[in-house]
Amino acid sequence: xxxxSSLSNAAPMDTSSATPVSRAFKVPARATxxxxxxxxxxxxxxxxxxxxxxxLFDINLKLxxxxxxxxxxxxxxxxxxxxxxxxxxxxxxxGTSVKRGSVKIRNIDINTRDVDPIELRKxxxxxxxxxxxxxxxxxxxxxxxxxxxxxxxxAKLDEVVEKSLRGAALWDEVKDRLHESGxxxxxxxxxxxxxxxxxxxxxxxxxxxxxxxxxxxxxxxKVEELIxxxxxEFTIIIVTHSMQQAARCSDKTAFFYMGKLIEYADTxxxxxxxxxxxxEAYVSGRFG
Amino acid sequence: xxxxxxxxPPPKPPVQPKPFVIHKERTRFFGLTxxxxxxxxxxGNAFMAVVVLALITIFLFRExxxxxxxxxxSITLYRTAGLEYVDYMRAQQEGHTALTRYLFDIRLRAVxxxxxxxxxxxxxxxxxxxAFDEFAGRYSDTIEPVRGFVSDLTDVAVAIKExxxxxxxxxxxxxxxxxxxxxxxxxxxxxxxxxxKAELAPLVGVTPMYVEAANGVATAxxxxxxxxxxxxxxxxxxxxxxxKELNREYLATFPETQxxxxxxxxxxxxxxxxxxxxxxxxxxxxxxSFWQDWYGxxxxxxxxxxxxxxxxxxxxxxxxxxxIYINQFAGLREQRIIKPAIEFISAIPSVVLGFFGxxxxxxxxxxxxxxxxxxxxxxxxxxxxxxxLTAGCLLALIAVPTIFTLAEDALNNVPRSxxxxxxxxxxxxxxxxxxxxxxxxxxxxxxxxxxxxGRVIGETxxxxxxxxxxxxxxxxxxxxxxxxxxxxxxxxIIAQEMGExxxxxxxxxxxxxxxxxxxFIALLINFLAQKIVRKYRISIG
Numbered sequence: 040x041x042x043x044s045s046l047s048n049a050a051p052m053d054t055s056s057a058t059p060v061s062r063a064f065k066v067p068a069r070a071t072x073x074x075x076x077x078x079x080x081x082x083x084x085x086x087x088x089x090x091x092x093x094x095l096f097d098i099n100l101k102l103x104x105x106x107x108x109x110x111x112x113x114x115x116x117x118x119x120x121x122x123x124x125x126x127x128x129x130x131x132x133x134g135t136s137v138k139r140g141s142v143k144i145r146n147i148d149i150n151t152r153d154v155d156p157i158e159l160r161k162x163x164x165x166x167x168x169x170x171x172x173x174x175x176x177x178x179x180x181x182x183x184x185x186x187x188x189x190x191x192x193x194a195k196l197d198e199v200v201e202k203s204l205r206g207a208a209l210w211d212e213v214k215d216r217l218h219e220s221g222x223x224x225x226x227x228x229x230x231x232x233x234x235x236x237x238x239x240x241x242x243x244x245x246x247x248x249x250x251x252x253x254x255x256x257x258x259x260x261k262v263e264e265l266i267x268x269x270x271x272e273f274t275i276i277i278v279t280h281s282m283q284q285a286a287r288c289s290d291k292t293a294f295f296y297m298g299k300l301i302e303y304a305d306t307x308x309x310x311x312x313x314x315x316x317x318x319e320a321y322v323s324g325r326f327g
Numbered sequence: 328x329x330x331x332x333x334x335x336p337p338p339k340p341p342v343q344p345k346p347f348v349i350h351k352e353r354t355r356f357f358g359l360t361x362x363x364x365x366x367x368x369x370x371g372n373a374f375m376a377v378v379v380l381a382l383i384t385i386f387l388f389r390e391x392x393x394x395x396x397x398x399x400x401s402i403t404l405y406r407t408a409g410l411e412y413v414d415y416m417r418a419q420q421e422g423h424t425a426l427t428r429y430l431f432d433i434r435l436r437a438v439x440x441x442x443x444x445x446x447x448x449x450x451x452x453x454x455x456x457x458a459f460d461e462f463a464g465r466y467s468d469t470i471e472p473v474r475g476f477v478s479d480l481t482d483v484a485v486a487i488k489e490x491x492x493x494x495x496x497x498x499x500x501x502x503x504x505x506x507x508x509x510x511x512x513x514x515x516x517x518x519x520x521x522x523x524k525a526e527l528a529p530l531v532g533v534t535p536m537y538v539e540a541a542n543g544v545a546t547a548x549x550x551x552x553x554x555x556x557x558x559x560x561x562x563x564x565x566x567x568x569x570x571k572e573l574n575r576e577y578l579a580t581f582p583e584t585q586x587x588x589x590x591x592x593x594x595x596x597x598x599x600x601x602x603x604x605x606x607x608x609x610x611x612x613x614x615x616s617f618w619q620d621w622y623g624x625x626x627x628x629x630x631x632x633x634x635x636x637x638x639x640x641x642x643x644x645x646x647x648x649x650x651i652y653i654n655q656f657a658g659l660r661e662q663r664i665i666k667p668a669i670e671f672i673s674a675i676p677s678v679v680l681g682f683f684g685x686x687x688x689x690x691x692x693x694x695x696x697x698x699x700x701x702x703x704x705x706x707x708x709x710x711x712x713x714x715x716l717t718a719g720c721l722l723a724l725i726a727v728p729t730i731f732t733l734a735e736d737a738l739n740n741v742p743r744s745x746x747x748x749x750x751x752x753x754x755x756x757x758x759x760x761x762x763x764x765x766x767x768x769x770x771x772x773x774x775x776x777x778x779x780x781g782r783v784i785g786e787t788x789x790x791x792x793x794x795x796x797x798x799x800x801x802x803x804x805x806x807x808x809x810x811x812x813x814x815x816x817x818x819x820i821i822a823q824e825m826g827e828x829x830x831x832x833x834x835x836x837x838x839x840x841x842x843x844x845x846x847f848i849a850l851l852i853n854f855l856a857q858k859i860v861r862k863y864r865i866s867i868g
């Protein structure tokens with residue numbers, strides 16, 4: 040956890056007098072710009088606690104279907120926590136609780152008692168910061184999600200493996216060694232294997248928690264390219280520390296600070312013309 | 328050159344160079360600097376283990392290796408004194424005794440059947456079996472001629488052996504006198520050279536008569552069998568048929584025995600390898616006998632193995648199950664209670680566990696086994712209070728903490744990210760445990776089990792107190808009842824007999840050989856466990 044008080048002391052937040060931002064990167068125009076998207080996830084008045092410590096304060100957010108949304112903000116601002124609330128991964132941590140508000144996916148509140156978190160996670164997949172393939176073969180890694188659902192049809196499994204690995208742009212690199220250990224791949228390949236594993240269970244939403252933070256620039260570029268491809272089929276929510284990545288990949292960006300949602304708008308808006316001075320300070324690199 | 332007129336600057340005062348001290352420290356202990364001394368101390372500690380291991384191995388070998396020479400001498404005497412010859416005949420006699428026992432068993436079953444199923448009184452049942460009794464009596468008498476030979480010749484052989492032993496003692500005595508220079512006393516020691524050929528003449532001489540007697544026995548058995556009466560219990564007829572079959576097999580061994588007796592040669596040398604195989608695969612551990620001592624490892628090894636199997640059979644599910652529960656399910660409070668409790672078990676002195684076994688567990692298990700509702704359990708009911716099962720249960724208790732602690736460590740070493748990834752793909756907690764966490768830590772768990780086995784194999788006090796200490800290979804023909812028979816173990820026999828043997832004698836050496844085998848088993852188990860753990864570290868990557 041970042042010591043929040045020292046952060047705010049070190050970085051003055053009243054930046055209204057700052058000069059207009061000049062950036063080293065551009066926000067590219069996209070085909071989907073200007074198109075109206077449906078709302079898939081709706082977060083309303085959401086408060087979240089780790090034990091007695093409040094981590095998220097009154098979050099209100101509507102995330103679009105078949106779009107890439109980026110969560111940015113300094114470490115400890117709650118963006119990963121919010122991401123993990125979307126498939127209830129926080130259930131695994133002792134003492135966490137939702138005290139107020141709701142997260143609705145397709146108008147279903149996922150925190151009610153009759154929601155099975157296991158079913159939820161089949162629909163909302165997740166890719167982690169550090170690539171974490173299982174100590175099994177590449178093939179077994181990809182079909183793990185189907186295996187636990189009881190799928191045994193060999194032909195079906197083979198088909199899914201090829202489709203998922205192609206979807207993760209890994210097929211050509213590994214098709215000759217599907218039965219070798221997934222741990223033998225390079226870091227970038229491992230991360231794409233994790234993405235393949237996630238899309239193999241055909242979720243609707245893929246959550247990515249800093250998926251490129253442990254990768255070199257070339258592997259990062261491949262994963263980003265992949266994100267563009269994936270958004271045709273999946274809704275992607277990505278947490279990132281790299282402003283450039285957020286600018287390059289996402290359609291919309293949400294900026295968090297100290298557990299609060301500060302600003303949420305089109306990526307172009309956030310980076311070119313943020314309405315909030317804190318956002319302005321963060322994206323221009325003056326703090327965080 | 329034009330600067331001649333310029334006055335040279337005043338000469339600088341010479342700068343004293345700082346002392347350039349780069350010599351080693353002068354303080355020395357035994358010619359070493361302080362750092363080197365400390366290093367040597369640590370290094371010595373580290374090498375201690377290797378030295379101790381080497382010393383133990385050398386010591387065990389030194390004490391044990393003379394066993395084979397002594398054993399060979401013992402077996403040679405067994406042959407030259409004619410004991411082997413008599414044992415051929417005895418085997419024939421014992422074969423017959425076993426068959427007679429089989430007949431008694433049939434009678435026992437018949438009486439039980441008659442009294443229970445046909446509601447006859449014991450007297451009536453006995454009356455019904457009169458014909459059978461008469462037949463059994465005649466059958467058991469058939470061996471009498473052979474029995475007479477065996478008991479006579481046993482005395483002869485023992486007398487020869489005795490003579491030889493006394494003679495050997497006299498030789499030693501004389502050598503001792505000579506060594507101290509007491510020639511007169513040495514000459515006074517009488518040594519009679521034994522002419523084995525002459526001594527054995529009465530033995531070998533009876534061969535033709537014995538063979539004749541044995542053939543007589545064979546004919547008598549056939550005659551008696553031909554007049555076997557019908558049993559009053561029809562359901563036992565199949566056993567009677569089996570009895571006749573066994574008799575045919577028994578009689579078929581007669582020519583072989585005859586051949587052995589006729590070709591027997593007291594001078595035939597004993598191959599050196601026989602002493603090794605006789606130790607490793609010998610089925611008898613028989614000591615302090617008037618006849619012949621045998622040092623066979625098999626009964627003890629089987630005992631140790633059975634006790635260990637029972638212990639692991641109980642301890643693996645308990646230890647691994649508890650480790651999985653504590654690591655994956657238990658809350659903090661449960662962990663705080665259960666973990667120290669399990670680890671405390673290993674602090675209980677094993678002799679206390681042994682007391683517990685004798686005083687409580689043995690009784691309790693026997694009572695449990697005689698409970699009607701549990702009669703389906705293989706081996707139940709049993710009557711021996713102290714047996715392999717009792718000892719195995721207590722050994723399981725000893726192995727559980729080892730297995731639990733190491734297995735829990737292995738489970739703990741599975742990266743958290745595996746678990747998260749599995750959950751994120753929609754796996755339930757059970758699926759995650761069974762498909763990811765346990766397989767990823769499997770080699771750690773296997774090595775935990777192996778180390779538990781090492782602990783169990785080496786445990787002495789519990790088996791000495793609770794295993795029943797009967798030196799015999801359990802009877803496996805009855806299936807699982809073998810596991811509720813008393814056994815003796817390798818560790819137990821060393822603890823029990825080491826105090827009573829004469830240093831340097833064959834029995835003493837034999838115990839060292841058992842220790843050596845034990846040592847190598849333990850070494851092998853630990854080596855395997857280490858090997859597996861190393862592999863496991865790599866696989867987690």
